[in-house]
Amino acid sequence: MLAMTLRRFNLLILAVLACGFAGAVRAxxxxxxxxxxxxxxxxxxxxxxxxxxxxxxxxxxxxxxxxxxxxxxxxxxxxxxxxxxxxxxxxxxxxxxxxxxxxxxxxxxxxxxxxxxxxxxxxxxxxxxxxxxxxxxxxxxxxxxxxxxxxxxxxxRDRVLVFINELRDLVTAGGPPQLLDGRPERAFWGRVQNAARGGHLPGAEHFPAVNLRSAAARGKVRLPRPGPAVVYGAGPVDGIAYMTLLIAGGADVRVFPGGWAKWAANGALPADAETFPAPAVAEGAAGDFKFSTGVIAGLSAGLLLGGGLVVTAMWALGRRKVV
The missing domain is CATH 3.40.250.10 (Rhodanese-like domain)
Structure with missing residues (x-):
């Protein structure tokens, strides 16, 4: 009788634990x-x-x-x-x-x-x-x-956000545990400049968003290293979308919403793989150059014509003396 009572008690405990586990899974x-x-x-x-x-x-x-x-x-x-x-x-x-x-x-x-x-x-x-x-x-x-x-x-959930002053302090102090850049490879290495300058934040790792969508849909994104990370994109739209992929994939991340555009706009902030856009020739300057070239060409033609007239005049004067 005692054994049966203990068995029923154990079954009750197991049922309670199972319900708690199911609730934890749902939560x-x-x-x-x-x-x-x-x-x-x-x-x-x-x-x-x-x-x-x-x-x-x-x-x-x-x-x-x-x-x-x-x-x-x-x-x-x-x-x-x-x-x-x-x-x-x-x-x-x-x-x-x-x-x-x-x-x-x-x-x-x-x-x-x-x-x-x-x-x-x-x-x-x-x-x-x-x-x-x-x-x-x-x-x-x-x-x-x-x-x-x-x-x-x-x-x-304001803890999710990292603003530029906090990120600057983290970078100068040795960087956050992980700093992930979700932009395409050419932007990461500064081969294209869609901001004041090209490159990436000091110590950032390239972890492109384009490769994460299928893993995020399964809820199984693996960061380069375990632990929390700060992430960013080119600006707020792709940066916050990048954060969505990672959080939905189970990662512990915070986002710098200003992105590379915000960081690059401040020339006092450091950068890796830093590049700068080629200087553009102003339209007015090009027009001035064409005008100057035309003036020079006109002067050259005038000098040649003037020289030809002088030679002709000297030849005519010499012939008159001979006659």
Missing amino acids: ATPALHYVPNLAKAGDRVILDTRKADLCEEASLPGARCLPAEDFLGQGQRLAGFANIAWLLGSAGLTGAEKVLVVGGNPVRRDFVAGLLHIMGQQDIAVLAGAITGQSAKLAPGEARAMLREQVWQAPA
């Missing part, structure tokens, strides 16, 4: 992750990050239009936190919803997903496939309201 689902299709997404608020006209014409059923361009100001600069919170409120979001981020351009889609993560959105799934490849029938998307419909309430 382990990251707040930012990819899903292959709508069936895997579940019941979520759909956010379409394509341009407003495309979204409003045809999107997934019930989708709200939240174009990536709305978060950018002049010169592709990232809007401030207050403006981003207002924009999200105008899309009817508070931060407590479960959302599904969709789009056509994967970089801009992941940029918006990363912004939502930074702003504190509770649960973000990113549709890895194209909108048109889904089984659902398309319908017009819902345009973002001109006025704020909800107040954004989620606390920001």
Whole structure:
């Protein structure tokens, strides 16, 4: 009898542990992750990050239009936190919803997903496939309201961000544990200059975003070395999209949103593989050069003609003396 009671007690303990383990597995689902299709997404608020006209014409059923361009100001600069919170409120979001981020351009889609993560959105799934490849029938998307419909309430995950002064201090002190550059190889080595100068941050490793998308969709990104990392791209759009890939892939990263463009603009900051754009010839200067060449050519012709007249005159004078 005692043995049976102990067996039942053990079975009860195992059942409790199993339930706890299952709950832990469910809780382990990251707040930012990819899903292959709508069936895997579940019941979520759909956010379409394509341009407003495309979204409003045809999107997934019930989708709200939240174009990536709305978060950018002049010169592709990232809007401030207050403006981003207002924009999200105008899309009817508070931060407590479960959302599904969709789009056509994967970089801009992941940029918006990363912004939502930074702003504190509770649960973000990113549709890895194209909108048109889904089984659902398309319908017009819902345009973002001109006025704020909800107040954004989620606390920001500001620990994810690294600003330029902090990064400068980290670099001068020997660098963060890992510093990863997600740009293409030619940009990393300064062979192309899309900023004030070419190159990369001191000590940065090349870990291009283009090679990570399939691994991130499986949630299995492996950094060059274990441990946390600071990551960046050319600017805020591709940099935050790069962060999205890595966090969804299970990596512990923070992002420098200004990217290489922000760093390169300050000539006092150090760089590796540093290059500079070739100086461009001003249009006015080229015109002046052509004008000067024309003047010189005209003077030369005039001198030759004048010389010819002098020779002719001397020949005529000599002949007159002979006669």
